[in-house]
Amino acid sequence: xxxxxxxxxxxxxxxxxxxxxxxxxxxxxxxxxxxxxxxxxxxxxxxxxxxxxxxxxxxxxxxxxxxxxxxxxxxxxxxxxxxxxxxxxxxxxxxxxxxxxxxxxxxxxxxxxxxxxxxxxxxxxxxxxxxxxxxxxxxxxxxxxxxxxxxxxxxxxxxxxxxxxxxxxxxxxxxxxxxxxxxxxxxxxxxxxxxxxxxxxxxxxxxxxxxxxxxxxxxxxxxxxxxxxxxxxxxxxxxxxxxxxxxxxxxxxxxxxxxxxxxxxxxxxxxxxxxxxxxxxxxxxxxxxxxxxxxxxxxxxxxxxxxxxxxxxxxxxxxxxxxxxxxxxxxxxxxxxxxxxxxxxxxxxxxxxxxxxxxxxxxxxxxxxxxxxxxxxxxxxxxxxxxxxxxx
Amino acid sequence: xxxxxxxxxxxxxxxxxxxxxxxxxxxxxxxxxxxxxxxxxxxxxxxxxxxxxxxxxxxxxxxxxxxxxxxxxxxxxxxxxxxxxxxxxxxxxxxxxxxxxxxxxxxxxxxxxxxxxxxxxxxxxxxxxxxxxxxxxxxxxxxxxxxxxxxxxxxxxxxxxxxxxxxxxxxxxxxxxxxxxxxxxxxxxxxxxxxxxxxxxxxxxxxxxxxxxxxxxxxxxxxxxxxxxxxxxxxxxxxxxxxxxxxxxxxxxxxxxxxxxxxxxxxxxxxxxxxxxxxxxxxxxxxxxxxxxxxxxxxxxxxxxxxxxxxxxxxxxxxxxxxxxxxxxxxxxxxxxxxxxxxxxxxxxxxxxxxxxxxxxxxxxxxxxxxxxxxxxxxxxxxxxxxxxxxxxxxxxxxx
Numbered sequence: 001x002x003x004x005x006x007x008x009x010x011x012x013x014x015x016x017x018x019x020x021x022x023x024x025x026x027x028x029x030x031x032x033x034x035x036x037x038x039x040x041x042x043x044x045x046x047x048x049x050x051x052x053x054x055x056x057x058x059x060x061x062x063x064x065x066x067x068x069x070x071x072x073x074x075x076x077x078x079x080x081x082x083x084x085x086x087x088x089x090x091x092x093x094x095x096x097x098x099x100x101x102x103x104x105x106x107x108x109x110x111x112x113x114x115x116x117x118x119x120x121x122x123x124x125x126x127x128x129x130x131x132x133x134x135x136x137x138x139x140x141x142x143x144x145x146x147x148x149x150x151x152x153x154x155x156x157x158x159x160x161x162x163x164x165x166x167x168x169x170x171x172x173x174x175x176x177x178x179x180x181x182x183x184x185x186x187x188x189x190x191x192x193x194x195x196x197x198x199x200x201x202x203x204x205x206x207x208x209x210x211x212x213x214x215x216x217x218x219x220x221x222x223x224x225x226x227x228x229x230x231x232x233x234x235x236x237x238x239x240x241x242x243x244x245x246x247x248x249x250x251x252x253x254x255x256x257x258x259x260x261x262x263x264x265x266x267x268x269x270x271x272x273x274x275x276x277x278x279x280x281x282x283x284x285x286x287x288x289x290x291x292x293x294x295x296x297x298x299x300x301x302x303x304x305x306x307x308x309x310x311x312x313x314x315x316x317x318x319x320x321x322x323x324x325x326x327x328x329x330x331x332x333x334x335x336x337x338x339x340x341x342x343x344x345x346x347x348x349x350x351x352x353x354x355x356x357x358x359x360x361x362x363x364x365x366x367x368x369x370x371x372x373x374x375x376x377x378x379x380x381x382x383x384x385x386x387x388x389x390x391x392x
Numbered sequence: 393x394x395x396x397x398x399x400x401x402x403x404x405x406x407x408x409x410x411x412x413x414x415x416x417x418x419x420x421x422x423x424x425x426x427x428x429x430x431x432x433x434x435x436x437x438x439x440x441x442x443x444x445x446x447x448x449x450x451x452x453x454x455x456x457x458x459x460x461x462x463x464x465x466x467x468x469x470x471x472x473x474x475x476x477x478x479x480x481x482x483x484x485x486x487x488x489x490x491x492x493x494x495x496x497x498x499x500x501x502x503x504x505x506x507x508x509x510x511x512x513x514x515x516x517x518x519x520x521x522x523x524x525x526x527x528x529x530x531x532x533x534x535x536x537x538x539x540x541x542x543x544x545x546x547x548x549x550x551x552x553x554x555x556x557x558x559x560x561x562x563x564x565x566x567x568x569x570x571x572x573x574x575x576x577x578x579x580x581x582x583x584x585x586x587x588x589x590x591x592x593x594x595x596x597x598x599x600x601x602x603x604x605x606x607x608x609x610x611x612x613x614x615x616x617x618x619x620x621x622x623x624x625x626x627x628x629x630x631x632x633x634x635x636x637x638x639x640x641x642x643x644x645x646x647x648x649x650x651x652x653x654x655x656x657x658x659x660x661x662x663x664x665x666x667x668x669x670x671x672x673x674x675x676x677x678x679x680x681x682x683x684x685x686x687x688x689x690x691x692x693x694x695x696x697x698x699x700x701x702x703x704x705x706x707x708x709x710x711x712x713x714x715x716x717x718x719x720x721x722x723x724x725x726x727x728x729x730x731x732x733x734x735x736x737x738x739x740x741x742x743x744x745x746x747x748x749x750x751x752x753x754x755x756x757x758x759x760x761x762x763x764x765x766x767x768x769x770x771x772x773x774x775x776x777x778x779x780x781x782x783x784x785x786x787x788x789x790x791x792x
Contacts (some may be wrong), residue, residue: 072566074686075542078517102519115610122569123464123513123582128494136523149574154467177570177590177609180537186689187596187604196598203592204576211596220609222575284575289466291580310441315710316764322751322766326710328408329441360711360718360751360764373710373718373764374774375751385760 010236010262013167014067014247014255016079017045021252022057028259032064032242039084041068042178042216045194048087055092065092070099070119071216072180078102090114093140104133108140115142117167121175125149128162134164143167143242148174148226151289152234159239170229170244171258171277172286173210174222184213227281229258229273233265250278311340314386315373321357322375325388332390333369342382342387352379353389396657397627402458402555403647406636408442409631409708410643411450412776416736418651418728420694421456422490424636426476437544440479447483456486461499461508464568464582475500491568492529492686500528507557511535512568512582517542518549518668533557535567537682540619544626550617553629559618559646560634562681564590564609591697610693615678617667620653622683640675640722641705644734644778652738666738672703672780706731706779710764718751719779722748725765726758729781733773743779 015034025033027124035058036044037051039329046054051067058065063126067088067199073081078100087242090111107116117135122129125147143165146155159166171378184195194214200207210221225246228235232243245251245258257273274281285291311332316324327334334340336357358364368374405411411749414422424446425437438446441458459480463469473495480488481503490496491512499507508531509515509524509658516535524532531553534543540558547554563570570581572589579585590609597603614634616623621633633646649666656662679691706729707719725731725745730763734738748756749766759765 001480011486018638072516072537072569074516074537074682075518075545076539077518100517100520101515101523102517102521105523106519122571123492125426125464125466126492126494127469128465128470128493128497132493132497132527136526149571149580174575176572176575177565179564179566179609181564181687181691182689183564183608183692184596186692186694187606187608188598188602197596198598201576201589201592203587203589203595206576220572271469277792289580291578291585292466292583294624316762318750327745330445331441373720 010232010240011242012245012259012262013066013242014245016042016058016247017054019054019057021247021255022054022061022063024252024255024261025247026061026063026261028253028256029262030063030259032066032094033058034068034069034244035093040071040081042070042219043212043214044068050082052089052092055089059065059092063092066097067093068097068118069103070097070113071103072100072178073102077173078106082106097145101307104137104141108137110219113140116140117143117145121143121145121147123147124126127158130158130162131163134162141191145244148290149285149291152231152238152286154234155240155286156238167242167243167244168228168235168240169226170232170235170243170245171227171251171254171281172209172225172244174224174226176209177220180217182183182213183218184211219305222282224280224282225277226284227274227277228283228286229270230267230283231262231286232270236265309341309390309392311388311390314342314382314384314388316378316384317382320378323379323382324360324373324375326373327368327371330370333367334374334390335367339391340379341369341391342379342386343389344381344383344386348381350379350381350386351380396621396624398654399623399628400456400630401647401650401654402630402632403643404633404636404638405446406437406638408438408446408760409776410636410640411446413640413644413778414647415450415453415455416774416776417647417734418736419455419647421458421630422450423458423460423632425460427536428472428476429554443480443485444483451484457488458489458508459485460489460510461495462489462491462512463584464512464580466493466583466602469583470494470498470622473498474502477500477505481505482743487531489533490529496524496527496529506530507667508533508553509558510567514567521534521550525552531555531629536562536614537566537686539685540622540683542625543628547627555630555632556616556623556628556683557614557681558620558623558631558650559602559614560638561666561676562611562614562634562679570740580658590774593696607694607696608697609694610676610688610695610697611681612679612693613676614681614683616668616680616683617649617653617663617670619680620650620663621657624657625729637670639674639705640708640778641703641780645669645673645703645780648736648738649733669738672752703782706781708766709733709773709775709779710779712769712775713772715770716766716769717773719767721759721761721765723781724758724760725781727782729785731779731781733771733777733779735771735777736774740780743767 011031013032037046038044095115105314199209206223312328355377402421403414405422405424425435491510511533514535535554573579573581573587577587601679712720731743
């Protein structure tokens with residue numbers, strides 16, 4: 001059945017770097033533009049002059065204008081950027097968008113009621129951390145740009161509980177990795193300020209990771225782009241206030257169709273957009289995030305210590321001579337006559353009586369408590385690294 | 393003449409045995425993780441009973457214990473956290489290493505344990521540090537992009553303690569800003585599942601048709617031994633060795649080197665000899681990273697990782713008697729090996745493989761890994777000291 005619904009009040013933002021796209025964005029109902037200059041933004045292309053020109057034009061068109069300052073900065077870089085910021089005409093901007101927590105605090109203290117939009121694209125996968133930022137920045141915090149690793153349950157929860165403007169990327173590239181080091185220059189033309197390549201790893205069957213290098217470092221994106229257009233109505237129901245679309249030379253033709261969804265969600269239109277989109281699309285972790293599920297499989301569970309009755313591990317078995325046990329748990333005393341459980345790395349369970357105990361200098365003892373290596377009678381079918389437990 | 397500032401030596405403890413190795417070789421503090429919430433899911437990590445034992449063992453020797461809860465928490469990860477925090481406080485742990493604001497808040501509400509900000513939070517400047525100070529953090533483990541000079545400035549401007557890595561593997565990415573394995577392997581790199589995607593070979597192509605194959609995202613290993621005097625000059629509170637997943641050989645050698653270096657800051661000859669010791673562990677080529685100037689292309693390790701090393705871990709001392717010691721072998725021994733025990737003071741004692749016997753005193757010409765063997769001794773030795781060795785006829789050999 002065709003799914004069509006009215007989607008109200010969904011606002012749209014995008015990074016725009018030219019006048020043509022600016023007009024298109026405005027004409028189709030875009031609400032805000034993110035302006036990225038090369039000195040302040042990771043993917044900025046504008047210089048100071050073109051930044052101001054575009055900001056002025058955006059203002060004239062009635063668009064909200066946001067200055068993007070999304071760099072992570074060491075002390076020296078921070079100083080350089082503060083010097084650069086002195087040249088900004090702040091009256092052209094409605095907000096500033098930052099990634100570095102230091103930039104957020106600096107902006108709050110120094111930019112006289114300029115609203116701050118905070119990018120929390122990494123980490124901050126819990127309500128508590130977001131509420132802390134809300135408390136810390138107070139009314140200065142205008143909006144939080146959420147991580148792409150969140151599930152729909154988390155998005156719904158945050159929209160409900162935070163009472164704050166929240167924004168999500170709904171169409172665009174997924175940033176996987178960023179470094180301040182310039183990793184492509186050693187391999188390609190060192191003179192270029194902006195290098196773009198496509199990468200394929202021997203580790204992964206995927207190919208075509210877009211990789212960009214510029215003055216701010218090297219950035220690697222996912223092979224497939226992120227798309228939540230199918231669930232725009234759901235996001236609207238959650239109360240998500242802002243959606244972001246990535247606009248590039250490849251995708252600017254889709255501004256109209258995408259923004260039209262904001263007024264009237266239409267499944268068929270979404271399908272058409274996806275067909276025209278230049279890259280494969282995924283919904284990422286929107287439905288479920290199981291990226292911590294595999295961890296238990298990283299270890300052999302048979303060798304993992306399970307306490308209370310745990311004694312230690314078998315260090316050595318010498319047929320006909322002894323089994324050496326590294327006693328690790330000083331809670332228990334082992335007596336001659338005790339029955340111990342041995343769990344081998346293959347999962348074989350062996351229960352065996354202890355008929356003698358000796359120290360490593362061959363002194364026979366009746367019992368042992370503490371930590372250290374002791375020898376006991378040879379235990380059949382057990383092996384090195386077997387876990388040893390008291391018999392309950 | 394004023395004495396130089398001596399930073400704390402902070403060493404990794406992937407499991408109980410490694411903790412004991414680190415302490416026996418001179419660690420002032422160790423960092424470890426419980427079974428949950430850390431960033432090294434593949435490490436053994438510590439059960440609750442082991443944590444208790446670890447703190448007791450360390451404190452008996454004047455060593456501090458810091459527990460890492462530095463993964464990026466999702467909402468469901470907070471279940472059980474309060475109880476765990478209270479438990480850690482009951483043990484007397486000396487600090488928590490945390491990267492998430494929500495966890496910092498819980499920790500400060502539930503306990504009085506000092507909080508250190510993990511490098512995972514990528515705190516790189518004083519403004520960011522001030523945010524964390526307002527949250528109640530006492531020490532910042534600064535991102536690896538921060539220079540020694542900047543670290544000193546952050547310390548001065550904020551009044552916080554600062555900690556910097558000094559040795560070990562380095563991520564190429566900003567800490568906490570890499571999610572490659574999340575999308576390519578379904579493993580959350582920020583909750584302990586990093587698949588080290590940066591260390592693989594990549595084929596790179598431009599639109600113009602240029603084409604290269606390279607290990608372009610792999611970083612050389614950090615080595616700051618030669619800059620230790622600067623760490624002291626800038627009063628960096630703690631120098632951190634990376635490597636909860638690393639071997640006993642690495643841990644013992646590196647810990648011993650830096651412990652001895654801190655005792656001999658004003659002896660350049662000693663530092664030079666210690667520098668040679670560091671070559672005895674498996675490592676990639678070394679770099680200063682961003683300690684002096686921002687890391688550049690010289691910091692890229694453009695080869696496949698392999699274990700080029702001159703020395704191997706032969707075994708761990710498991711018991712010591714008046715005139716002999718028991719070694720648990722981790723590598724097979726025969727008379728083709730040059731063997732030595734690494735002692736607490738950083739010197740080594742040669743061991744003749746022909747003196748090896750089994751536990752019953754019978755001569756042992758060779759042993760295999762996982763055996764208990766006996767050697768005579770005439771020097772001071774402790775349990776958890778390591779024996780290392782190199783093959784007599786080869787100064788260097790490779791294993792994949």
